[in-house]
Amino acid sequence: MKKILVVLFSVVFLNTSFAQQFDIVLKNGHVIDPKNNVDAVADVAVKDGKIARVSKGIDATSAKKVIDATGLYVTPGFIDIHTHVFVGSTPETFANGSLSVSPDDFTLRNGVTTVVDAGTSGWRNFPLFKDQVIDKSKTRILAFLNIAGAGMRGSPLEQDMNDMDAYMTSLTAKKYPDVVVGVKIGHFEGSDWAPFDRALEAARLSGKPLFVECHLPQFSLEDQLKKMRTGDIITHSFEKVDERMPVVDEQGNLRPFVMEAKKRGVLFDLGHGGAGFWYSVAMPAMKQGLPPNTFGTDLHRFSMNAGMKDMLNVMSKYMAMGMKLKDVIQTATWNAARAIKHEDLGNLTEGAVADIAVIRIRDGKFGFVDAGGNSIEGKQKLEAELTLRAGNIVWDLNGISAKKFN
Amino acid sequence: MKNLLRKRLLKLFISVLFVFPLSIYAQKIDILLKGGHVIDPKNKIDGVMDVAIANGKIQQVAASIPEANATKVIDVKGLYVTPGLIDMHSHAFHGTDVDSYLANGLTGLPPDGFTFRSGITTIVDAGSSGWRNFRQFKKQTIDKSQTRVLALLNIVGTGMYSRYEEQDTMDMNPEMAANMIKKLYPELIVGIKAAHYWGGFTQVDRAVTAGKLANVPVMVDFGEHDPPNSIKDLFFIHLRPGDIFTHTYSYGPKNRETVVDENGKVKPFVLEAQKRGIIFDVGHGGGAFSWRQAIPAMQQGFLPNVISTDLHTQSMNGGMKDLANVISKFLAMGMSLQDAIARSTWNPANVINRKELGNLSPGTEADVAVFNLRKGDFGFIDIRNVQFKGKQKLEAELTIRAGKVVWDLNGLAAKPYDPKGEN
Numbered sequence: 114m115k116k117i118l119v120v121l122f123s124v125v126f127l128n129t130s131f132a133q134q135f136d137i138v139l140k141n142g143h144v145i146d147p148k149n150n151v152d153a154v155a156d157v158a159v160k161d162g163k164i165a166r167v168s169k170g171i172d173a174t175s176a177k178k179v180i181d182a183t184g185l186y187v188t189p190g191f192i193d194i195h196t197h198v199f200v201g202s203t204p205e206t207f208a209n210g211s212l213s214v215s216p217d218d219f220t221l222r223n224g225v226t227t228v229v230d231a232g233t234s235g236w237r238n239f240p241l242f243k244d245q246v247i248d249k250s251k252t253r254i255l256a257f258l259n260i261a262g263a264g265m266r267g268s269p270l271e272q273d274m275n276d277m278d279a280y281m282t283s284l285t286a287k288k289y290p291d292v293v294v295g296v297k298i299g300h301f302e303g304s305d306w307a308p309f310d311r312a313l314e315a316a317r318l319s320g321k322p323l324f325v326e327c328h329l330p331q332f333s334l335e336d337q338l339k340k341m342r343t344g345d346i347i348t349h350s351f352e353k354v355d356e357r358m359p360v361v362d363e364q365g366n367l368r369p370f371v372m373e374a375k376k377r378g379v380l381f382d383l384g385h386g387g388a389g390f391w392y393s394v395a396m397p398a399m400k401q402g403l404p405p406n407t408f409g410t411d412l413h414r415f416s417m418n419a420g421m422k423d424m425l426n427v428m429s430k431y432m433a434m435g436m437k438l439k440d441v442i443q444t445a446t447w448n449a450a451r452a453i454k455h456e457d458l459g460n461l462t463e464g465a466v467a468d469i470a471v472i473r474i475r476d477g478k479f480g481f482v483d484a485g486g487n488s489i490e491g492k493q494k495l496e497a498e499l500t501l502r503a504g505n506i507v508w509d510l511n512g513i514s515a516k517k518f519n
Numbered sequence: 520m521k522n523l524l525r526k527r528l529l530k531l532f533i534s535v536l537f538v539f540p541l542s543i544y545a546q547k548i549d550i551l552l553k554g555g556h557v558i559d560p561k562n563k564i565d566g567v568m569d570v571a572i573a574n575g576k577i578q579q580v581a582a583s584i585p586e587a588n589a590t591k592v593i594d595v596k597g598l599y600v601t602p603g604l605i606d607m608h609s610h611a612f613h614g615t616d617v618d619s620y621l622a623n624g625l626t627g628l629p630p631d632g633f634t635f636r637s638g639i640t641t642i643v644d645a646g647s648s649g650w651r652n653f654r655q656f657k658k659q660t661i662d663k664s665q666t667r668v669l670a671l672l673n674i675v676g677t678g679m680y681s682r683y684e685e686q687d688t689m690d691m692n693p694e695m696a697a698n699m700i701k702k703l704y705p706e707l708i709v710g711i712k713a714a715h716y717w718g719g720f721t722q723v724d725r726a727v728t729a730g731k732l733a734n735v736p737v738m739v740d741f742g743e744h745d746p747p748n749s750i751k752d753l754f755f756i757h758l759r760p761g762d763i764f765t766h767t768y769s770y771g772p773k774n775r776e777t778v779v780d781e782n783g784k785v786k787p788f789v790l791e792a793q794k795r796g797i798i799f800d801v802g803h804g805g806g807a808f809s810w811r812q813a814i815p816a817m818q819q820g821f822l823p824n825v826i827s828t829d830l831h832t833q834s835m836n837g838g839m840k841d842l843a844n845v846i847s848k849f850l851a852m853g854m855s856l857q858d859a860i861a862r863s864t865w866n867p868a869n870v871i872n873r874k875e876l877g878n879l880s881p882g883t884e885a886d887v888a889v890f891n892l893r894k895g896d897f898g899f900i901d902i903r904n905v906q907f908k909g910k911q912k913l914e915a916e917l918t919i920r921a922g923k924v925v926w927d928l929n930g931l932a933a934k935p936y937d938p939k940g941e942n
Binding site: 215217251486488516 | 615617625659663810835903906907926929930931933934
């Protein structure tokens, strides 16, 4: 009996001491975890790819790796809900084409651990997208399915109403429930509302949000917003292009029906891209209570080297426009996770997957450019020091997790 | 009729009056980079100067060029202005063949995402394609990129499809490789690549034969032999002056002979080989840069002729990151900025025999990089995840390719936002 007790005792004891052995402890960073209302200096412990603990003064003596994050911000890995990453070799094309970009090239170095592809694929070529990109990337890739069966193949193929099938789209969404986060409508040039309605129907059948992209010149903004449900997402919110009415009028006043839609719970994504972000729209909109709900970058071949650049540049731009760091982080993490109904992501709750960004704020004189080539100045800029994806270090800008050279 | 003729003559006279003097006395400038510190190693320029760009070409590099004739003036005070960088070792043959790695596979990278933001305007793809698939590479990548993409042609016909195909001596055909260069693409293919071969010197010798036939240099990635083959033999028996040894600072003693011995001494024959004209290229990559090789080499005066990245998906997020980061590592080890710029502009231009590149001589295509030299506490890691500290780091502020602004980090070339203006 005594022996059994000793064995039991040691098993319990060993287990607890084993549980203390964290894989990584990030020490003394300023943790911003909007979901859990954390905004203070604390330690973050990671074990088995998951968040093991967030608190002050975690005993790290038995941790395999301790990283000093003093002076840095520790946040959930960022979620970019608007990208085009179905990269391939088809020329001048987004779907399986050269206008999309490889996700890992742009994500980890910017603290981004999850991207959502915005309908570059439809139900017909989603399996190819999955094999070719999603399953091969370190970044977590989720997707909106285009209502056009073969996704963004360019015009005139994207105009084929016979290839917009709500049922097939919803079946694919249901077959890949962990990857598909919704349905997208965009790039339809006709005046028939059937594509929009089918996209909505597909979203309904899948139980997921609708993502409304650009290039719908015949549909008025007001009608689009009216059709959208609570939780549906409109992107390129602050664009100023001929084919869609801006959310503010000529005097810079937010249009009443836009505010109504927001009150109803329609979500406004940034969708910066090459032409989707203008200070003359975004600034008055923010002043009047319409900041972006999420910071979709609309990353693709033409935005990557223009005013957009990358997620951190977009976030820094909003800091330059006066948004507080805490709100910027919330927009890039918890807001995004909720918008795509992935509340398992975008937070540092114990047990959550350890997708973490460690961010430095650079002080200096920086400039940020919009789609019209207009520039504003900012005094701060975010830089990703360290990125963890499922507990693995996937980016380390200055070697803060490395051994020192002797 | 006469009247009409007179009118026409008058028109002509007026246009001559207005247009001609303008072009004589006040050459139009599209972009004027004002007040930057110009480093142009070819022309031995190292000081504050202005750079005028017109019609996609360098028009003039001089002190105090008047602003009056410039369409756009960009203030680059406090920044460094250099020729657009040349990354002589990169992998850009991205594609969708999931069985392949660097030839039309997922390990190569579409170039434009990594070039301009690092000040690069020209890359040399280091043997991702061979003569069998070069045409596809050209159509798919070279012709579709804003970056100037040149190539070393793999001596293996299928290029870097997988390590297994790369062993096929039957597919190492010097004549076909040389034909591809001489007869078809002398403008794009700048040399031959030999890499990843597990046998003796067969592959290198075939590559050199091809190099002789096409009159181009050969780049050798000389590892993966167990036990390692002699690099002394490589340098003195097999390669010619002008041929390139890449992955210079790799430390894989089991299957790759190192340039620095176990006591931290640069092997004397390595210095001799460099004197003989063998070109030493960094080719950082995911596995080919160790402080334990690079630091003693630098201290003992053995410097790389060319600083390059070996960019691919397995190096981009590790210690390599991008060319500006790799150059900054050399700054951290004590190399001067001027020297580092030479080794990433004019040196590689010479090595690949493209002397129209990597310099700011008037008349050359206006490929220009503008850098901010950040001061602070930075760390740099090697492929063994060892950190070495530095006080400076290069950041690409502005990149111009053939006279066009293709990267503008902080909006130096942009107009300030005016809430009351037309935006």
